[in-house]
Amino acid sequence: MKGKTIKDILSSTEENIEVEVRGWVRNRRGSKNVAFIALNDGSTINSIQVVVDFASINESVMEGITVGAALLVRGKLVKSQGGQQNFEVAAYQVIILGLADAEKYPIQPKKHSLEFLRENAHLRFRTNTFGAIFRIRHKVIFAIHNYFNNNGFCNIHTPIITASDAEGAGEMFRVTTLSDTNPPLNDEGKVNYKDDFFGRPTNLTVSGQLEAELAALALGKVYTFGPTFRAENSNTTRHLAEFWMIEPEVAFNDLNDNMDLAEEMLKYVINYVLENCKDDLDFLSKRQEEEEKGKKEEDRSMELIKKLQFVANNDFVRLTYTEAIEILKNSNPNKKKKFDYIIESWGADLQSEHERYLVEKHFKKPVILIDYPKDIKAFYMRANDDNKTVRAMDILFPGIGEIVGGSQREERLDILLQKMHEMNIPEKEMYWYIDTRRFGSVPHSGYGLGFERLMLFVTGMTNIRDVIPFPRFPKSAEF
Ligand code: 4AD
Ligand code: MG
Numbered sequence: 001m002k003g004k005t006i007k008d009i010l011s012s013t014e015e016n017i018e019v020e021v022r023g024w025v026r027n028r029r030g031s032k033n034v035a036f037i038a039l040n041d042g043s044t045i046n047s048i049q050v051v052v053d054f055a056s057i058n059e060s061v062m063e064g065i066t067v068g069a070a071l072l073v074r075g076k077l078v079k080s081q082g083g084q085q086n087f088e089v090a091a092y093q094v095i096i097l098g099l100a101d102a103e104k105y106p107i108q109p110k111k112h113s114l115e116f117l118r119e120n121a122h123l124r125f126r127t128n129t130f131g132a133i134f135r136i137r138h139k140v141i142f143a144i145h146n147y148f149n150n151n152g153f154c155n156i157h158t159p160i161i162t163a164s165d166a167e168g169a170g171e172m173f174r175v176t177t178l179s180d181t182n183p184p185l186n187d188e189g190k191v192n193y194k195d196d197f198f199g200r201p202t203n204l205t206v207s208g209q210l211e212a213e214l215a216a217l218a219l220g221k222v223y224t225f226g227p228t229f230r231a232e233n234s235n236t237t238r239h240l241a242e243f244w245m246i247e248p249e250v251a252f253n254d255l256n257d258n259m260d261l262a263e264e265m266l267k268y269v270i271n272y273v274l275e276n277c278k279d280d281l282d283f284l285s286k287r288q289e290e291e292e293k294g295k296k297e298e299d300r301s302m303e304l305i306k307k308l309q310f311v312a313n314n315d316f317v318r319l320t321y322t323e324a325i326e327i328l329k330n331s332n333p334n335k336k337k338k339f340d341y342i343i344e345s346w347g348a349d350l351q352s353e354h355e356r357y358l359v360e361k362h363f364k365k366p367v368i369l370i371d372y373p374k375d376i377k378a379f380y381m382r383a384n385d386d387n388k389t390v391r392a393m394d395i396l397f398p399g400i401g402e403i404v405g406g407s408q409r410e411e412r413l414d415i416l417l418q419k420m421h422e423m424n425i426p427e428k429e430m431y432w433y434i435d436t437r438r439f440g441s442v443p444h445s446g447y448g449l450g451f452e453r454l455m456l457f458v459t460g461m462t463n464i465r466d467v468i469p470f471p472r473f474p475k476s477a478e479f
Contacts, residue, residue: 005043010087012077019077019089021048022097024126025069027109037065038109039073039089042125045132045279049080049088061094067109068100068126114466121470122479129287132280133459133467136273140451140458143272144225144246147265153221153248158208160227163200164430167378171232172203173241204229207448208247210380210433213409216249216444217436223248225451235474237463238352238401240452242472249446255382255391255408258445259368262395262404263316266366266454270312273458274305281305288460301399304460311397311457316366321389322346324369327362328354349376352401359396367396379423381407382443383415393447397457406447413437 003020023041030036033054038047050073054062065071075091082088106120107127117124124130148155161175177197178184186192193201208224215222224247231241248261273281285304292300302310328334328343328350341351350369359367371384372392381390395404410416416437420427427434455467465471470479 006039006041006046006048007043009077009089010044010046010048010085012087015077015079015087017077019075021050021073021089023048023071025065025067025071025100026126028065028067035062035065037071039071040131042131042135045128045135045283046085049082049085050075050091050094051088052091052094056092057094061096064096064099065094066100066102066105068102068105068107069096070098070100071095072097114463118465118471125469128283130466132283133455133461134469136277136280136284136459137455137467139273139277140269140455141225143269143276144265146272147268148221148223148248151221153223154215154219156208156212156215156219156222156224158205158211158224158226158247160205161198161202162205163198163202164210164433165203165206167206171230172206173229173231175202175204206230207245209249209446209448212247212249212446213380213433213444214436216251216446217440217442220252221248221250233474237465238453238456240464240468240471240473243464243468244451246449246451247446249444251442251444253408253445254443255370255393255445258406258408258447259316259318259370259393262393262406262447262449263368266395266404266449267312269454270308270458274308274312281308284459284461301460307398307460308458311366314365316368316395317363318368318370320371321350321369321373321392322371324350324354324358324367327358331357331362333357347373347375355394355396355401356398359398359401364398366398369394369396377407379419379425380409380416382410383419391445395447397453399460399462400453400457402450403453403457404447404449406445408443408445411437411441411443413441 003022006021006023009019009021021039023039025037026040026047027038028035035052037050037052039050040047072095073089073091074093075089077087078090080086080088107123117127125134165172178191178195184192184195206228208226212222212224226245227242228245229242232239250261281304288301288304301307325343325346333339334343339353343354370393371389373388374383374390377390377392381392383390391408393406394402397403410419416434417427452464452467456464459467461467465473
């Protein structure tokens with residue numbers, strides 16, 4: 001990038017110096033003789049005010065200064081007359097780098113709905129809201145890598161194309177180079193995947209966990225941070241078909257260590273954002289307040305920065321699934337049949353309405369639920385001695401529900417094999433995973449943190465499609 005950013009210029013301590021700024025016009029107002037231009041270059045939520053005197057600038061240039069246009073401005077940095085900002089640029093030269101057709105430019109200096117901006121996602125980066133979100137997104141990514149690096153973890157890239165279904169959920173995107181009109185067939189008249197690119201059916205991965213386990217059982221502490229894909233048809237504000245997941249995996253850790261790691265890491269990341277994203281958080285906090293103005297007092301969220309501080313400064317509640325079911329069974333919304341899914345007995349899978357009741361109404365804190373029934377969890381989770389539950393842990397966050405899913409892994413070969421058999425997991429194809437239990441198996445644990453769910457929490461946004469630059473969801477792969 002050429003020259004100083006607007007962020008640097010606005011934090012300048014000198015005045016009356018020559019400056020050169022480049023950016024896009026966010027707004028233009030003024031009188032016959034002077035124009036006040038809000039110029040933004042993405043380095044900060046704050047735009048710089050450029051004051052242009054008509055007498056000194058060519059008329060055709062003045063006409064090109066419209067919302068959305070890209071400019072190079074040369075001028076003097078002076079104390080601002082208005083109360084909004086410390087400094088402004090008194091321009092003596094303006095060069096139009098890129099014109100923007102004012103009639104057609106969709107992003108006007110007014111409030112646009114998030115739906116409208118989603119349909120114009122190629123241009124929504126140009127708004128304050130999305131600028132803030134994506135700057136924070138970068139900081140969160142950076143904080144996550146920082147945390148693991150500081151704590152001796154090794155980042156592992158696990159494959160994106162895979163032949164295994166880690167979660168056993170069977171909701172995967174097929175990857176193939178076979179003809180869709182005339183695929184090769186085998187003797188039974190079925191598609192012959194032996195002729196496919198990899199010589200077998202392959203998919204986009206739903207999780208890097210199984211491969212991360214292999215690495216952890218040699219490198220000790222590892223983590224993945226990669227894209228994951230799920231073809232579940234969930235058209236909700238919490239699901240994407242393509243999302244990013246952070247999956248640490250640690251040899252010798254048991255479930256308690258796993259909970260400690262997740263809680264410490266989440267708090268580190270939240271503190272990092274509080275310390276490093278102040279302007280953007282302030283903006284999003286005000287935005288949230290505006291959005292919720294029409295709501296009843298009790299339905300309003302906690303102020304964004306207070307909420308982040310609250311989570312960073314308080315212990316998460318830890319309890320078992322069995323204890324949670326008791327609380328839910330006796331809860332008002334359950335008794336009054338207000339839940340969409342009424343909790344009748346032990347074994348029920350928890351829906352997001354139940355998770356949010358526990359977090360937002362009952363405990364009013366993040367909650368880590370452990371020891372779930374084995375039938376509603378994946379094959380690799382370590383069996384408890386009761387033979388009914390497994391060493392699973394889900395972390396539930398206010399406003400979100402499940403943000404982390406993890407477990408202590410089944411390290412005992414015989415029990416793992418039996419479980420795979422019961423759950424119809426193909427033992428032969430998974431020999432490479434099972435081998436870790438044959439050669440030097442040790443207790444180990446890990447979890448998956450849904451990156452965009454964390455982003456929802458940190459930004460106070462309510463739709464997951466607004467915290468990823470190019471969301472992928474059913475019937476939408478635009479841009
Ligand atoms: O609970 P999940 O399915 O766990 C796993 O995939 C494990 N293999 C992780 C591990 O132990 N290494 O997914 C983990 C997290 C969820 O808690 C949620 O935050 C997020 O991934 N997630 C999604 N986020 C957005 N869109 C979706 N469709 C998601 N599905 C899961
Ligand atoms: Mg889960």
